[in-house]
Amino acid sequence: MAAELTEVTATKCFEGWQKIFSHKSDELKCAMRFGIYLPPQSEKEKVPVLYWLSGLTCTEENFVTKAGAQRYAADHGVAIVTPDTSPRGCNIKGEDDSWDFGTGAGFYLDATQDDWKTNYRMYSYITKEVSYKEQCKLPEVIQANFPVLANKQSILGHSMGGHGALVCFLRNPGKYASVSAFAPICNPSECPWGQKAFSGYLGADRDQWKFQRYDACHLMQDYDGPKVDILIDQGKADNFLTAGQLLPDNLTVVCAKKDVPLKLRMQDGYDHSYYFIASFIGDHIAHHAKYLKAS
Numbered sequence: 001m002a003a004e005l006t007e008v009t010a011t012k013c014f015e016g017w018q019k020i021f022s023h024k025s026d027e028l029k030c031a032m033r034f035g036i037y038l039p040p041q042s043e044k045e046k047v048p049v050l051y052w053l054s055g056l057t058c059t060e061e062n063f064v065t066k067a068g069a070q071r072y073a074a075d076h077g078v079a080i081v082t083p084d085t086s087p088r089g090c091n092i093k094g095e096d097d098s099w100d101f102g103t104g105a106g107f108y109l110d111a112t113q114d115d116w117k118t119n120y121r122m123y124s125y126i127t128k129e130v131s132y133k134e135q136c137k138l139p140e141v142i143q144a145n146f147p148v149l150a151n152k153q154s155i156l157g158h159s160m161g162g163h164g165a166l167v168c169f170l171r172n173p174g175k176y177a178s179v180s181a182f183a184p185i186c187n188p189s190e191c192p193w194g195q196k197a198f199s200g201y202l203g204a205d206r207d208q209w210k211f212q213r214y215d216a217c218h219l220m221q222d223y224d225g226p227k228v229d230i231l232i233d234q235g236k237a238d239n240f241l242t243a244g245q246l247l248p249d250n251l252t253v254v255c256a257k258k259d260v261p262l263k264l265r266m267q268d269g270y271d272h273s274y275y276f277i278a279s280f281i282g283d284h285i286a287h288h289a290k291y292l293k294a295s
Helices: 060-065 069-076 122-127 138-145 162-169 193-203 206-212 216-221 250-257 272-294
Strands: 005-013 015-025 028-036 048-051 079-083 148-158 179-182 230-235 261-266
Touching: 028 060, 048 162, 048 230, 048 272, 060 069, 060 272, 069 079, 069 272, 079 138, 122 138, 122 162, 122 261, 138 148, 148 162, 148 272, 162 179, 162 216, 179 272, 193 206, 230 250, 230 272, 250 261, 261 272
Parallel strands: 048 079, 048 148, 148 179, 179 230, 230 261
Antiparallel strands: 005 015, 015 028, 028 079
């Protein structure tokens, strides 16, 4: 294992191993942590990998401890990587002033504004391919250090992370075998969370946001890549849905115009919490396994 990684915890789980590591990210200019579940199959062969992107205020540990995903990952023989949601401890003025901007709220984009552009580069940290020269980006770290298949990866996430998963998938046609999301922020340019993040990280000129390509609805309008099969679960009792933060109907309209299959499952009684995620994570891992195991 490369010296750049430090193992923080290792716990046996469903005959595999749930581990957390830290490493120095040259992309984000700070130390970062990520979780990885290695299923029992990985002891004998390389396995496909799922990238999970968490939501606002989360760290690399929330999904690991609350979603119950390891059972299904072991059944299907897939690894799951869980990065943190933002850089940490960068000493940027204002990064800890609110829960929905700055620390824990990186929004999976590359900031362009002066205070943020050096460290807040979560899009590049999550997506960049292997160079084997510097282990500064997450795929480089994962593929260089763990028994995973570089050409068999998929992505999913929750809320802000659902936004991130959709954006990463749509901006990189063919990179990911599949995509899914729980209660994603589907149209951030049109909701309070997204507008706050985009204004702070990308600048106040709203006309430029579309060209900076971090809104799934805008990206879907211009999508011209391989076949897309999107699975989204949304709780009907989600307070953030009724508050206009998530806007799944906007994405549904765009997908219909583009004739892109979108399976939006509105789940009665479910809210925005990890209880909701735990209830349907098995379906999502099975959805991805179908594509990750295809020849």
